[in-house]
Amino acid sequence: MKLKEIKEVLEADVLTDNYDPEMEIALGCSSDLMSDILAFGKPDSILLTSLNNIQAINTANVADIKVVCFVQSKIPNEMIIKLAERDDIIVLSTKLTMFVSCGKLYSIGLEGCSYLTFEE
Amino acid sequence: MDNPTKDTSKTQELTYELRVKDAMDVNFITIESSTSMKSLREILRKKRILGVPVADNGQLVGIISIEDYVECMENGNLDEIVGNVMTKNVITIFSDEPLINAVRNFDKYHFTRFPVLERENGKIVGMVSKIDTIKGILKKLEIAYDDKHLNKFSTRSLINDLIADKICIELKYDVEGGNFEKAGNASTRLKKSLKKLGLSSSITRRVTISTYEAEINIVSYTEKGVITARVYSDKITVNLEDKGPGIEDVDKAMTPGYSNAPGWVRELGFGAGMGLPNMKKFSDEMTVNSVVGKGTTLNLVFYLNE
Amino acid sequence: MNLKEVVEKINLKVISGELDKEVSGGYSSDLLSDVIANAEEDNIWITLQTHINIVAVANLKGLSAIILINNRQPEDTTLQKAIEENITILSTELQTFELVGKLYELGIHGNS
Incomplete structure (x- = not known):
């Protein structure tokens, strides 16, 4: 699924200067606990979180996740945006709750990470 | 010239990739064939050049050099116009040719500069010199060595190039607790x-x-720690040392879901x-050595042949 | 929608509590302060937290049930407290994203 479709469904704002509407997003994953993302998140997924701190970006970075969407109107501060831009991570923000965001994306066909085990 | 080192092949590769137009000098001058030989001297002197292409209405018709001027002077022909003295059979190169062709021409003809023509209309669009070629390659190398292209390097080849019985690259990081x-x-x-060392993304x-x-544990529970990563030809090890409170029951701490984290860490x-x-x-591989009240040492091993 | 129906349709495991309850909507969060601030009465709460405090939060907000994702089991003290307080805890092998997707498909919507 293209990032622009996700952005549209979530009515999300783009917060970083590296937005790529054509980027392919394979999977969705959502959590507020970063260890959970590290354990089960997959490269090429979008991370939905309400954890509005710098560790959301660091987690995405080390886990090779290219897009982070903050839910429930969470707007990260300038330092977090700068870090994301430096690490080439796209940051979005939506007014929708985590529940509604996941529900809507699932209903347009974005898959989750549940059935994938980690093998590299 | 035929030195089969890696550097040469890299440079050759780049000179194939690069086109003449990427390296040519577009700030060049031409003179018309009707220019007098007398004024040529002044032009060459002012521009500090040894030769200049001759073009009428943008079309290259010849090239004239300081040697031609000297010859005219010796023969008392300085009243001639450039068009009657110039070399008409000019070696040129098209702007869309690989830069390597220019390099070959330098070797073959022992000239240091060539006029560059546009293939479609034959108009002169630049000059290419040995210096321009070198600059073009250097610029390209700079781009190739940019962050995003660093994956072209391989640690293993780097390590293989170095000569020792055992090689390791050590990377040390200080971590501030709290x-x-x-x-x-x-x-x-x-x-x-x-990534810069060329290790795979996985x-x-x-x-x-x-x-x-x-690192999060060091920050959450201790005052400071040191992380040391070592890259070998076959593995990476990471050693993490802190002077924190230590882990009371390591086996219990290894149980998924077990935590005694304070609320602030959870939030x-x-x-x-x-x-x-x-x-x-x-x-x-993972080993944990922890002494309550003294600190924790953690050793992680990752093998490169996955 | 009735909680029992949800449990059957999504094949959730029942760890504690009763199922004869209404579900007003869903809320997904792993930050307790967020749930305290934003979840609504009779919401079904999706989380991976298994700490004893989840029972207190469910009680405080009058939540319909807690669903633990990714096959997580409540800690012993959490389970004990949940039984004492009659809090319904369910579990699934799914991750949050898919579980919420399925709940949403069933017609359980979020709070606006």
Whole structure:
């Protein structure tokens, strides 16, 4: 699924200067606990979180996740945006709750990470 | 010339990739064929050049040099116009040709500069010199060595090129305890360095996820720690040392979901008892040595042949 | 929608509590302070937290049930407290994203 479709469904704002509407997003994953993302998140997924701190970006970075969407109107501060831009991570923000965001994306066909085990 | 070293092949590769137009000098001058030989001298002197292409209405018709001028002077022909003295059979090159062709021409004709023509209309669009060629290659190398292209390098070839019985690249990072804003700084810098060393993204991911979890623990529970990553030809090891409170029951701490994290750590998105299990999950070997009241040493090993 | 129906349709495991309850909507969060601030009465709460405090939060907000994702088991003290306080805890092998997707498909919507 293209990032622009996700952005549209979530009515999300783009917060970083590296937005790529054509980027392919394979999977969705959502959590507020970063260890959970590290354990089960997959490269090429979008991370939905309400954890509005710098560790959301660091987690995405080390886990090779290219897009982070903050839910429930969470707007990260300038330092977090700068870090994301430096690490080439796209940051979005939506007014929708985590529940509604996941529900809507699932209903347009974005898959989750549940059935994938980690093998590299 | 035929030195089969890696550098030469890299340069050759780049001179094939580069076109003449990428390296040519577009700030060149031409003179018309009706120019008098007398004024040629002044033009060459002012521009500090030894020769100049002759073009009428943009079409190259010849080339004239300081030697031609000297010859005219010796023969008392300085009243001639350039068109009657110039070399008409000019070696040129098209702007869309590979730069390597220019390099070959320099060798073949022993000229130092060639006029560059547009293939469609034959008009002169630039001059290419040895210096321009070198500059073009250097510029291209600069781009190739840019962050995004660093994956072209391979640690293993680097390590293989160095001569020793055992080689290891050591990367050391200091971690400041209690500063949650800076947590992750060491791991993300390590990630960048591993990428620069040309390690695959999957091993880089495994190493940095594990290191990041450990770094978060150092920040959450201790005053400071040191992370040392060592890259060998066949493995990466990460050693993490802190002078924190130590882990009372290591086996219990290894249980997924077990945590004695304070509320503030939980609200920051960690402390769900997955740190050590994650490190174990992503590493090939893991040892924990902890002494209560003294500190914890963690050793992680990742093998490169996955 | 009735909680029992949800449990059957999504094949959730029942760890504690009763199922004869209404579900007003869903809320997904792993940050307790967020749930305290934003979840609504009779919401079904999706989380991976297994700490004893989840029972207190469910009680405080009058939540319909807690669903633990990714096959997580409540800690012993959490389970004990949940039984004492009659809090319904369910579990699934799914991750949050898919579980919420399925709940949403069933017609359980979020709070606006």
